Amino acid sequence: MSELREIRKKSEEELQGQTNEVASNLDQEIIQPTSREVVFSMSLEEIKERFPVRYGIYLKSLRANKTGTEIPESEKEEMQEWLSILNNLDTYINNHKTNGKEITLRERQLTVFEDMRDFLEEGGKEGYIKLPTGSGKTVIFSEFIEAIGVKTLIVVPTKILVGQTEDGTLNPDDYRCLILDEVHTALSEKRSDAVGKFNKAIKLGFTATPKYSEHKNVEQLLNTEIHSLNVREAAEEGVISPFSVVIAQTNIDISGVKVKNKSGEYDEYELQKAINIQSRNQSAVELYQKMFDGQLAVVYCMGVKHAKNVAKLFNDSGISASVVHGNQSIKEQQIILEKYKQGEIKVLCNADILVAGFDEPRVSVCLNLAPTLSPVTAEQRGGRALRLDKEDKDKHATIVDFIDRNENKKVQPITFAEITGASVVYPSSKFRDSKSRIKEGGGKTIQSPEIEIEGLKVTTNSEEVMRIVVTMMEGRAEPAPEGWMARTPLATKLGLGKETVNEMVDKYRQQHPEWFHKYLDDKNRINEYYAPELVALAEEKVATRKYAPQGWITAGTLAKKTSASRSKIFGIADKYRNEHPEWFEGYLDKSKHSYEHYSPELVQKIQSEVETQVKPPSGWATSGILNKKSKPTVGLLAISRMAEEHRQQHPEWFKEFLNEMGLMCEHYSPELINIIEGKIRERKKIPAGWVNNNTLAIELGFAPVTTNRIAEQHREQHPEWFEWYFDHQGRNFEYYSPELTGIIREILITREKAPIGWVTKKFLAKELSMSPQTIHRRAEQHREQHPEWFKSYINKKGGLFEHYSPELVKTIKEELKSK
Structure with missing residues (x-):
């Protein structure tokens, strides 16, 4: 670390030379040439935060040069591959932003792409992206694969992996990237084991529903969430269709329907028997006729028999309907789906086989006749109607949840409004006064009339829908028992960050799912709580953090002891890390901060190696010493440039020796030094005007x-x-x-300074406590209509930056306030 602090004090030209040196060593640019100006203007902390992987590679390469050590070939290849991937992604993103005519990704999709790049830049190898159904995840990972340029395997469903990895037809080591579509289906033990065999690959999962159940979460397989976009945000940003939720309350009683302990879902046989009733089914037909006649609809039923009965009633009423189910052949299913896509069939009745993988943009209605206790099922069902339709710019989807009577408040069904946290959502810049309306075909918005259907109470008013939904949620939840703690108060009690607490407790999630439960907090919000057993384990772990044993010391202490630089110590120590991991351990220092310590065995190895390093012969000197000797000094980069002119013809004039700091670095021969000193004496004068x-x-x-x-x-x-x-x-x-x-x-x-009221994106983001990316997305919605709201001015530090007009600032603030 100390070297880079020294480097940061040097000129931009010297940094340029060092990055070129690293690029030459690895045959890969450490930073794209087009980005160097920006990077060199950053502080050290900014570079470490923004480019941690490249920063680490940069240091490792410089240390290898200075110490005269060879980077192991396998490690060098890995470094080259990472740089290639990161540079390829940078190139793709820059091209996408500058080539407006040939873009593939929409704005939010490009943001996801950038987050994936940033995740890899931080050294991440296993993560997932949460995107709602219909938001274009296939396009994103297809473009990502093309951009990174490494051998990639795309898998869906993941059960295919199990057989192919077990029978040897697929070798995990052949792949550098593994894409898991619908990754929530990979959480069984066998499938997780199959995924785990790809230990050399970057593993990225895509799903709309990372939390598959109370005890299964994608985080157990891929522990980092790279990007998250929920259904409500996607609709507000225009990524998916705007939508409304309607509640249809029946007079059917399902209190007697059992809930399975293992799945936590209603018993299929008992539920079908309870809801497959002529009057209830007929009410669904009448609801469609009165609210959605002529629109493509998907009806979710409980079982094949229920689906067939509902389809028959639709057909009897003159509405073309058909059934699709798992007992049909693939050819039969394809024929039905093709007729549906062509509009010959208006209503498709099914028993959840269309939950995943179904793609028809013209679907605008979802009737959930079968209640569910699964958030995954509820979200996947509603998502089938939310895909944008290029042929209908005014599409507005409607999800209707049928709710039956149930005396057991703890098993109330999950509704789509509960999943999204809203009963109606429009793009954020439109329909400001339409929150209690639903949209009919043709793009018109109307106030919903009272809908009277025998045996059915239909609620379309958004506030009333949410009141019903919240009441159901509160009925299921209960306050946390004594001793259970949520993440935030536990983090406060332990004096740790929330993410640290997450890492600590997640280790026990798979083995002890009973230690994790959702309860109502003191503000009547539902939060995850940790059991007293887990709280006690966390407290014990924090209390038993150890001080270093006798003889174990840090790299900094050893550097002082041997009079060698820290980078020298790091370079020697790293050679033993893979072979002897037990020689490296984190312990508390005297100030109670945790640092890596070296064992006595490793300390002895390092001391011995430092003492036996070769010292330079008489007359040989480093560029640093030569620079100090020149009066006045001319700079390291200037000396390096003069020396390089002779390297090819006289390689014997360049050799690695131990310098005054105990660091292996390049030295120049007396012959080369004489030539350089002669050039310094004959240096040219600066012409007038330069x-x-x-x-x-x-x-x-x-x-x-x-x-x-x-x-x-x-x-x-x-x-x-x-x-x-x-x-x-x-x-x-x-x-x-x-x-x-x-x-x-x-x-x-001739360039103006910004008029009063004009501010930069960064200034506005700081004022509103939001990310610059969020402010940018808001502003871009107005660029085409109001280009005069965007101008480049000089900021207080003398930099040229785009500024936003007072009108645009006001508009953005009003939009955020109304949201």
Whole structure:
């Protein structure tokens, strides 16, 4: 770490040289050339946070160069592969943003893509993306696979993996990326084991429903959520269709229907017997006729017999309907589905075989005749009607949940409104005054009339729908028993972050699912709580954190003890990490902070290796020593550039030796030193009118990054406008010609500062305590209609940035307030 702090004090030119050095070592750019200007302007902490993987590779490569050690071939190949993937993703994203005519991903899809890139940038290898049905996840992972350019396996359903990995027809080591579509189906023990065999691959899962049940969660298989978009957000952003939820309460009593202990779902046989009643089925037909006549609908039934009875009643009423079920052949199912897509069949009755994998954008109605206790089933069913329809820009979907009487409040069914937290959702910038309305065909919104159907109470008013839903939810929930704790109070009690608590307790989730339960908190919100046994384990783990045993010390302490640099210590220690992991352990230091410590055996190995390093012969010196000897100093990059001119012809003039700090680094021979010192004495004077970037920026009162950005636009066409010279203090800088400085002065002197009220995206995001990406998405909705609301001005630090007008700022604030 200390090296990079030293590096950050150096000039941009020196950093440029070091990144080029790393790129040459690995045959991969560490940072795309187009991004270097931005990266070099960041602070060390910003670089570590934004580019952790590349930062680690960068340090490791520099350490290897300075210590004269070879990076193991397998490790080097892995580093090259990571850089290739990250650079390919950067290229794809940049091309997508700049090439407006040939874009594949919608705005939110590109955001998901960027989050996947950022996840890999952080070193992540196993994660999942939660996207609602119809939001285009297939397009996203198809583009991702094409962009990264490594061998990838796409799997759905995951049960196929089990057989192929067991019989040897598929070798997991052949793949560098594994895409799991509908990853929530991979949570059985056998399927999870099959996925686990792909230990060399990046594993990414896609699902609309990561929490499959009370005891099964995708996080148990892929522990990081990369991106999450729920149904309500997707509808508000226009990713899926706007929708309304209608509640249809029947007079049928299902209190006697059992709930299965294992699945937590209603018993299929008993439920079908209770709800497959002529009057109830007929009420569904009448509801369709009065509210949705002519629209494509999916009707979810409990079992094949129920589906056939409902379809018959639709057909008897003159509405074309058919049944699709698992006992049919694939050919029979395909014929029915094709007729449905062509509009020959208006209503499709099924027993949940269309929950996953069904794709028909024209479906706008979902009738849930079979109640469910599964959030996964409830969300997957409703999602079938939410796909955007290119042929109907005004599509508005409706999900109707049939609710029966039940004296047992603990087994009230899950409704779509409970899943989404809303009974009606429109795109955020439209239909502001339509919250209690539902939408009919043709794009018109009307106030719903009272719908009278015998044996059915139909509720369409959004507030009343939510009142019914909340009452059902509260009936199921109960306050937490004594001793149970939610995550936030437990984190506060232990003095840890919430994520740390998550990592600590999740280790026990699979083995002890009974330690996790949802209860009502003191604000009547439903939250996950941890059992007293789990709370006690967490408290014990925190209380028993250990101090380092005798002889175990940190890298920093060892560096002081041996008078070697920390990077030298790191370089030697890392050689033993794989072979002797027991020599590395985290312990508390005197200030009660946890740090990695080295065992006495490892300490002895490092001390021995430091003492036996080769010292340089007389007359050999590093570029740093040579720079100090020159009066005035000329800079490391200038010396390095002069030395490189002779490397190919005289490689014997360059050798690795131990420097004054105990660090292996390159030294120059006396012959090469004589040549460099001669060139320094003969250095050229700066021609009249030529100015370096920093001097020009100070003169004009702008940030150096601003003047450099304008200069770079002319480098390719006029390379003669750029030249390296030594200044009066002997420092080596790149200078700009009078022609180039004239252009830069003209641009910046005439550039206005932002008028009062105009602010940048970052400023507005900070004011509203929101992410810049969220503000950007809001602003972009208005760019086409109001281009005058977007202008580039100089900010307080002298940088050129896009600013938003007061009108746009006001509009964004009003939109967020109304949301």
